[in-house]
Amino acid sequence: MNTSFDGLREVSAQGLTKIGGGISGSVYALNDEQILKVYADSVTYEEVSHLFDVSVFLDKNGIKTAKAYEIVNADGVYGIIQQYIDGEALPKLIANGAISRQEAAQRMGELLNRLHDIEPDHKILPTLDTMFGGLLDRCGDRLNKLEKKRMAQSIGRLSCGEVILHGDFHENNIMVKDNEFYLIDLDSVCIGSPLFEFLQIFCVYQNDIPVEMQEALHLSPEDVTAFLRKMLEVYFHTTDNSIIDKWVDIFSHMGNFNRFLAHFLMARGDEDGQLRRYATENLEKVARELEAAAEACSGLEYRWK
Numbered sequence: 001m002n003t004s005f006d007g008l009r010e011v012s013a014q015g016l017t018k019i020g021g022g023i024s025g026s027v028y029a030l031n032d033e034q035i036l037k038v039y040a041d042s043v044t045y046e047e048v049s050h051l052f053d054v055s056v057f058l059d060k061n062g063i064k065t066a067k068a069y070e071i072v073n074a075d076g077v078y079g080i081i082q083q084y085i086d087g088e089a090l091p092k093l094i095a096n097g098a099i100s101r102q103e104a105a106q107r108m109g110e111l112l113n114r115l116h117d118i119e120p121d122h123k124i125l126p127t128l129d130t131m132f133g134g135l136l137d138r139c140g141d142r143l144n145k146l147e148k149k150r151m152a153q154s155i156g157r158l159s160c161g162e163v164i165l166h167g168d169f170h171e172n173n174i175m176v177k178d179n180e181f182y183l184i185d186l187d188s189v190c191i192g193s194p195l196f197e198f199l200q201i202f203c204v205y206q207n208d209i210p211v212e213m214q215e216a217l218h219l220s221p222e223d224v225t226a227f228l229r230k231m232l233e234v235y236f237h238t239t240d241n242s243i244i245d246k247w248v249d250i251f252s253h254m255g256n257f258n259r260f261l262a263h264f265l266m267a268r269g270d271e272d273g274q275l276r277r278y279a280t281e282n283l284e285k286v287a288r289e290l291e292a293a294a295e296a297c298s299g300l301e302y303r304w305k
Contacts, residue, residue, distance in 0.1 A: 025038050041076075044078075045078060058183070066175075066182065087178070087182065089176075090104060102227075108174070109235045129152070154287040164190075165192050166197065199290070260282055
C-alpha cells in the first residue's frame, strides 16, 4: 500500500457513482464538473503526477483531453481529480447512430495522426521501455525474472520510429463534446514505436472487445475489419489496398499481447497455479508474435522512417 500522502487532501470515493475503470484504477463522478480517478495501490505518486504534465503538454499541442486539477489521498491510495467532460462516450454515439463507424474510424485515424506528429519531449514523457518495465514490475512474482526479460526484449524489437503514444487507443477512451473528440485515460502516454500503438489497437478490437459492446454496436468480424482498414487508410494517407493488406496482416498476428499481460496485471493471486501454467503455455508464443511483426515491418515503407 502507498503510505506517503504528506500535503495531499483526503477525498473518499465512498458513495460516489462509479463511471468507469480499468487495470490502473476506477473512475467516479465527483460532481458536475469533476471526476475522481482512484488508482490501484501499486501505482506510485510519480506515475500519477506525470499525468499533470501529460495533460498540459497535449493541450498545448492541440490534443483535447480532460484537464488534471489535483492529486489526492483517496481512501489510502493515490487519486487524481480531473475535468469532467460533459459529453458522450464515442461508443454510445456509434450505437445510437449519431456517428457512423466509418466516420469514427476516419476521425480516430486523424486524431492518431495528430498525436503521432507532435514532437516528443523526453523531459515530460517516459519512454515505452520505462512504461512497459513498470507494467512488468506490477505483475510481481506472477511472472519470473526470465519471463519479464523475455517480454521486455520482444517489446524492444518494435523499434521503428519514435512518436508520442497513447498506449490504449480505442473508442472507449474517446469522449465527444460539441463534435470535438477528447482523448482520455492518459495513464499509458509515453514515447516509443508506433507499432506498439497499433499492436494495442488490434488487440482490443480483434480479441478483447467485450461481448456486450459487440452486441450494443452490432459488431461483426467484418465490421471490425472495415473499421480497422479505414483507420489505417486515414493514418497512412493511402487507399492502396495492397499496402493496407500488408499492414492488416502484420497487425492481425499480434492479437494475444493484451490478453496475456492483463492476466498478470489483474490477477490477485495464483493459489491453484493457473497463472504459471498460462505463462508457460503462452509467453513464448506472444514474444514470437511481437518479434515477427517487427521483422515484417522492417522491409516496408511507412510514415515513421
